[in-house]
Amino acid sequence: MPNKKKTRQEKTRFSSKHIILIPIIISLITALSFTIYFLFSQSEAKFSLNAAIIDQLKIEYQNQAFIDNVTSLLEKYGFQVTYYKTARVDVYRELAKKDYGIIILRVHSALREDKSTVDLFTSERYSPYDPDKYRWERENDYMVIGELLYRPGQFYYAVTHKFIQNLEGRFSKSIIVAMGCWSLKEGCEQLAKAFVDKGAIAYIGWTNIVLINHTDTETMKLLTMLLDQNYSVSKAVSKTQNYSYIDAKTGEKIETKMRFYPAREDIANLKISDLIAETKTTLNSNFLLNYLPYDILLLATFPSKYHFWNHKNDIFLKYSICCTSNSYIKCCSIKINLSSYIKFNYRR
Numbered sequence: 001m002p003n004k005k006k007t008r009q010e011k012t013r014f015s016s017k018h019i020i021l022i023p024i025i026i027s028l029i030t031a032l033s034f035t036i037y038f039l040f041s042q043s044e045a046k047f048s049l050n051a052a053i054i055d056q057l058k059i060e061y062q063n064q065a066f067i068d069n070v071t072s073l074l075e076k077y078g079f080q081v082t083y084y085k086t087a088r089v090d091v092y093r094e095l096a097k098k099d100y101g102i103i104i105l106r107v108h109s110a111l112r113e114d115k116s117t118v119d120l121f122t123s124e125r126y127s128p129y130d131p132d133k134y135r136w137e138r139e140n141d142y143m144v145i146g147e148l149l150y151r152p153g154q155f156y157y158a159v160t161h162k163f164i165q166n167l168e169g170r171f172s173k174s175i176i177v178a179m180g181c182w183s184l185k186e187g188c189e190q191l192a193k194a195f196v197d198k199g200a201i202a203y204i205g206w207t208n209i210v211l212i213n214h215t216d217t218e219t220m221k222l223l224t225m226l227l228d229q230n231y232s233v234s235k236a237v238s239k240t241q242n243y244s245y246i247d248a249k250t251g252e253k254i255e256t257k258m259r260f261y262p263a264r265e266d267i268a269n270l271k272i273s274d275l276i277a278e279t280k281t282t283l284n285s286n287f288l289l290n291y292l293p294y295d296i297l298l299l300a301t302f303p304s305k306y307h308f309w310n311h312k313n314d315i316f317l318k319y320s321i322c323c324t325s326n327s328y329i330k331c332c333s334i335k336i337n338l339s340s341y342i343k344f345n346y347r348r
Contacts, residue, residue: 047201047275048101048172051079056087056107056123057212066216070104070223077227077276086123089134089143092159096198097169101275102177104219109180109191109205110146110158117190118182119158121146126155133157142166164194171199173275175233177222178205179215184259192261201275202233202267208256214243218258226272233260234268 051074053067071081079102084091087107095103108121126145127133134157137143146158176195178184184192184205192203204222206215218240225236242257260267 046173046279048099048174049078049080049276049279050082050098050100050172051102051104052082052084052095052098052100053104054084054087054091054107056105056121058085058106059123061212063212063216066106066220069220073220073223073227074102077272087121088124089122089157089159092120092122092163093167095169096167096171099172100174101172101279102175102272103171103200105176105178105180105183106216106219107178107180108146108148108156109178109183110149111182111185111188112144116188117161118185118188119144119146119160120178120180120191122157122159124157126157137163161190161194164191164198167198169198171195174200175272176200176203177219178203179210179219181206181209184261186259189261196262202270203261204233204237204258205261206256207259208254209245210243210256211245214241217241222258230271230273232268233270 053070055067057063067083071083074081082098082100087105105120109118110121111118134143138145140162141160142163144158144160145155148154148156174195176192178191182188182205184203185207192205195203222236222240225231225239226233229236231239237258237260240258242255245254245256246252247254
């Protein structure tokens with residue numbers, strides 16, 4: 001019996017050398033915790049390889065070839081494409097929460113009668129028999145009622161720049177391509193600014209009225225230049241075609257062209273290939289993603305519990321942190337033996 005007690009005491013006794021190492025271990029744990037937090041927070045801010053096409057024009061001006069060609073082009077460069085065949089209010093409402101890197105708005109847009117700003121049409125018709133629908137939004141300038149010029153008396157709900165400003169969520173360094181009339185009219189950039197203020201990196205649109213077949217053609221050309229030819233935003237936009245029309249009512253000549261916002265040098269030189277490379281580099285450098293087969297959010301970066309023990313002249317540390325997904329918590333238990341290895345084990 002005395003021999004057994006002596007053995008137990010020797011096994012649990014720490015040497016002075018081991019005690020000196022304890023602060024070093026704590027420092028390593030703290031550094032690891034901050035690294036985990038840094039990698040997760042950085043990855044959330046990156047450009048996304050998801051894309052959306054919102055096709056409000058499908059109801060009257062279906063162009064399946066355009067949709068198919070754009071989808072194929074985006075998929076070729078690794079994007080997962082979501083296609084919305086309508087532009088209901090809820091589609092806009094959820095837009096900033098969906099993590100889209102490229103958003104193509106194939107929707108009508110209209111300049112207000114006082115020429116102060118531009119709004120985006122939805123697919124939802126306004127009816128005087130339902131005057132309370134979206135009443136709060138209309139009273140607070142989140143939405144307005146828009147009329148199609150080529151179909152007088154046909155009214156739709158439209159979302160305003162204030163609607164975009166107050167969306168839940170953030171855009172993932174998104175590039176917005178607004179295909180409608182006046183979508184980026186000079187002096188009426190409130191809509192573009194709202195998207196950029198919510199996290200979009202660039203917004204591309206038209207300065208004046210544009211015909212649907214023309215905007216389909218030039219948007220496809222724009223995306224081809226941005227992706228296949230690796231042009232910068234400025235170069236691609238400058239190589240799209242300008243159009244001239246005669247106003248049927250006034251006889252005035254109308255000229256329209258694509259432009260981008262914000263008109264800064266860094267946006268002018270921006271290339272989608274750089275955004276894609278940045279995203280892939282971030283994913284590859286995030287070593288935790290090599291271990292976790294699902295997306296998780298960091299719940300705690302400092303140890304929930306830890307303890308030391310000594311065995312055969314080696315000092316061991318067991319340290320735990322926990323992460324959470326939408327449906328359950330997953331804990332990461334890290335065992336450290338300073339003389340050999342660091343090993344990650346995960347338990348559900």
